[in-house]
Amino acid sequence: MAVQWLASGTATITRPDSALLTGTMTIDEFPAVYIHGTATIDRRSVAAWSAQVRRTATRVLLGEEAEDLVSVAGVVNVNLDEHGLIETASFSVTDRRCAFFDPRSIVVGGIPVSIQCRIGTDLAETVDTVFRGVTESAPSTGAYVPTATIQCAGEGADWLTTTACLSVPAFSGYTRLDVLKAFAATVGITEDRIVGGGEWRVITQGLDLSGLSPYDLALRFAEMEDCYLRLVGDTLHILPARDVVGPDAASVYDFTQSNVFSAAEAPPNRPVARLVLSSVGIPVEILTGGTEETTAALSIETAPDGTRTETRTYTTTVNGTLVRRRVETWMDAAIPGVTPSAVAFRLWKLVETETIWGTVTYGGVSLRTARMDTERTVTREWYSPPCRTASGYVWADGSRHLASAATWQVTGDQITTYTYDADCVLVGKVTNAGGWYSERVTSGHAYDDSTQRADSAYQWIAPTDTQPYARDTEDSSEQRSATLAVVTVLQRSYGWDGKTPEAWGQITGRDDRWEGVPGSGQTWHAWTEYREDGSRYDAAQPESGSVPELARASAAIPQYRTEPIVLEATAATGGEAATETVWGAEDHADLERYARHRFRRERSPRYTVSTRANPHLRQYDVVTVTDPTWAHDARSGYIAGYSLTLDVSQTGALDADYVVVFPLAAFDPEAAA
């Protein structure tokens, strides 16, 4: 027999031990096949539909109780357009219920309908459902008994529902398949109704999806992934292009001179030859971690006496994110001391800042998030700590220091630590500063400034000490609901109070509170100031505007930027050009696949074959055609659409037109990795 039905993977071939299976029927080839998921091929059915002599019956079953609509006359049509997803069907029926006001009207739409064909041969017999869907409302005519031609929409119409919506953050880690499943779920399509797509890529960009149907989204993704979509029942099957076109695509049926009644060919009409595709994507260097880039800035100031002060700033970034800054101050200056050195142009001050960002691993690469963990600034200068009167040296400027001359050492160290809550809100900021100091006491070491201090010389108080030289804290919180938004910020400064004896504690502080009804445009702002002299100031006032937003930073989203990406794709011949924005493309690879898919679809010829109906042939099934009239010698193509004409009441003929697309080899899919 001509049919060479193919099955592999998880497909199951059922072969009931029935007498109907005796005879000469064989299925002898099982090359690679593209039944995704679990499928069953009933060889009795295949044999029956492809028999030379068939006894047929077509039934239209209507309603929940599957009434056999025996008054259907003429032919029943089942169609699937090349660019469609949902099958349609139509049939004419003469029945009193074709009146709108009939209590059991069948023209009001929304009635379940299925179309069954029974095929009997001497070797096999099968009953197959060739269409399942619901009716649309239908006009009717007639003098005494109304006649209506009822149109029906096939299963899976919910794939065209446009009320779906979904927001996906950037770097969510979702694949396009994940996004499609989540998007479809918003209109009640469960993920078990999506088969395939496991190879679809992980997306990096954020998506705010609304106003399109799950099928629209699936189609957009499919074009960029070079895949084809078809419905099997109400389940969406995603077929990689290499399963449909190209050398790896396996044919499931042969159209030859022995099973074709007539044929027609339609070459592409002025197909696009030059595609300029554009999108917005995240640069590759962002996703690969990037490299450090250091930029330098220079400023020179010359005093009236000719003294030069030069500031050299070196800023180091990775993918635009600041990680390090070095500020060198060079001066014409002498190193201070008892006997200052000769004036020379020297490094006078060095300030180094290092910023530590939170990281997230994406695609095996550690990337910095927008969440700053710590920032540390270390200052180095020519310095010698002050000391008591009984020690040290008096420098040329009259000040007393522990050493006779300044040495290059750390004079400042500041560490800022940031804290975020579970909602990524910046709720805490603590800055601990280190410095040289000696605590004032009632009786200790006498200094030249008449103070008594605990140490004979200033000591280095590290920022990591329990009581550092100074500490600034900022604690923030917010509460937001539909009726009220409240934000509070508590700031405190700690250090030595300057009294004798001296105590380490809060020096100043400030509390701020904003409160308002969201959207009202009015906010109450109340604040309290805690002053250094111990006094306190409270105030409150209305302000226009909304309650301020606290800073937020995600721990899971790396810092990124987007940039335009453009691809110009050109076919070998033709002059038609088109410019398109390819929504959702991530990079040039997506645009290349899209261009290949588009060229293949538009530049490939169509061949329509009139033959006998066979519902086992579905959209995107691969077939071969042998037809000398159009120079087809086992040429491979795929079924793009079909139209079944099923005679119900006159002859029983079950015919079909299949539109076969012959993809040009120039646009074959890229080889599998």
Next chain:
Amino acid sequence: MPRAGLRTPLYLDRFTFLQKPQVVSVQRNVAEDVRRARNLKLYVDSLQPDPSFPTTMSKLSLELAWRGTMRAADIRTVNDMIAIRGPFDVCLWEEITEAFWLPAGAPLAGTLTRRNALTVVSPLPGAPGKVAAEFAVTGARGSGAAFTPVLGTPDPDGNTPWTATGTSTGEHCIVRYPALYRMRVISGQPAFENPHKRTQTFGLEEM
């Protein structure tokens, strides 16, 4: 064994004609589609609403013609039938054959698409027992072996179930019987070749 020709008067429901029609044209319209592929291979689809039905379904069309001068009573009968239109039970008193494909293991059974005239028409024409004997229902298996079909009660459409003893070996079984057709008038054209002569054609189709 029936004899050639229509030797027994037609049964036209309750109507009788004094003068039989000179011509009885019979046409069986087979519900099938026959097409040839481009290499001339023949493909056949035939309508079989139910698997118990014959492998070939057909509907009968009849045309009766009176070529000579019609009798006044027959003219009135024709006019009555044209006015009533039907449905009429019609029997040609000829044996028809319906064939059934029965897969191996299936019981010998099927559905005849018409009623058995012998059980409906009363009284039977001709000498007592003559028609019943001549048109007795018979069956034959694929091997040629005869069997005796037992006919059930027809449904409102006239479909008559039959059964027989035995099971199929995967074969065509045929049943021969005198069919009683349910027909309606579709045409009735008188012609007047001269003022004193009327001819008539009279068409019926099976419902």
